[in-house]
Amino acid sequence: MKRPWTIVLVLVIVLAAVAGGDQIARVYLQNRTADEIEARYGGAADVHLGGWPFVLAALTRRLPDAHATITGAQVANEGKKATVEVIDVTIKGLSPITELDDATAEQVDATATISWNQLSVLLGFPIERAGDGRIEVRTSVQVLQRVIPLVLQTDLTLQPDGTLVLNNPGISVADFDLPLPSGILQLAIDQLTPDLKLPTPGGLSYQSLDIGQNSVTIQLTGQDIALSDFR
Incomplete structure (x- = not known):
């Protein structure tokens, strides 16, 4: 009579092991991606890679969604370089993730906040x-x-x-x-x-400009964006 419960217990242990391994793989790649962003743009990056189970992305070669927040990134504009307070980027449908040089995101949305002082530096x-x-x-x-x-x-x-x-x-x-x-x-x-021109990263188009007391917030978006354009 105890055999069904034994099977359930075994299944729970297996699922816990799979979930634990899945999370380890996710955290490893999140940290690796954050390190690459920081090496290229400076600042501090926090990355979240979506999808569950995460290892399914390796089989389908498609990452359903990802989000990154970069604080203090360096942005260049015709030889001028400024620091952006915060950049939030959301990516949906990135594939093929096994060949990132050829990968394309179905949708990219970004929000950037830059102080007036740094916008002055960026524009000159x-x-x-x-x-x-x-x-x-x-x-x-x-x-x-x-x-x-x-x-x-x-x-x-x-x-x-x-x-x-x-x-x-x-x-x-x-x-x-x-x-x-x-x-x-x-x-x-x-x-x-x-x-009077802002840099356009990765082929994104500007959507809006919000003028604040101490900073400016800008929204960008794009579809079918090549990941290589950000490199």
């Missing part, structure tokens, strides 16, 4: 929140061999390719309230335009 000119959702940009133009320091207050929007657009700009001489000809405003905008 001072930029900060001015109030009422507008931003303030400091630059200068040269007119008749004189350098004029300027302050632009403007709305800021973000295009899918990472281009930043200055909308409804107003301009003044830094630390002075003086009227300026409209040509000075256009000259300042034309001068800033080549630098």
